[in-house]
Amino acid sequence: MNRPAEIKRFLISEFLPDLSADQLDPDYDLLATGVIDSLQVVRVVNWVTTRYGIPLDQVEITPGDFRSVNAIDAFVTAFEETRNHHVHA
Template structure:
C-alpha cells in the first residue's frame, strides 16, 4: 500500500493585533497597541528603521515560524502593520520575494 502524502500545513494566521502589540512593546513603550492604526506609517514617523525591520523579521520567525526571503526585507514591506501582515502571509504561503 503506497504511503499517503504528508498533510499540507496551513499558513499561520498573522494578526494585526499581534504585530501591533510587538511594535508597541519594542518601539513605542507607553502606547496602547489598540491605538496603533494598521495603516500608520512606521517608517515615515521614524518608529522603526532598518534595524527595526530586522527585529520585526526575527520576531515573525520566532512567533510564527515565518522566514522572510532577503528580497522581502525592504522598507515598503514594513511601512505599516498591514504591510507587515501582508508580507508575512505571502511568505507563509511560499510567495515571498516580491
C-alpha cells in the same frame, strides 16, 4: 489573538510603549515617521520570521514589507499562501 493584534502588541512593546493597541492605526507608517529605523527593521524581521516560521532564505524582504501593521500582516499572509500553494501543488 489574531495576527494584526499580535503584531501591534509586539510593535508597541518594543517601540511605542506609551501607546495602547487602539491608538496604533494599522496603516501608520512606522518608517516614514521614524518610529523604526533600518536597524530596528532587522529586529522586526527577526521577530516576524521567528514567530511565524518564515525561513529567510525562502522570501524576498524589503523594508516596505515592515512599514506598518497591515504591511507586516500582508507579508506573512503572502508567505503562507505561497507555502500552501507549493504544498498542494
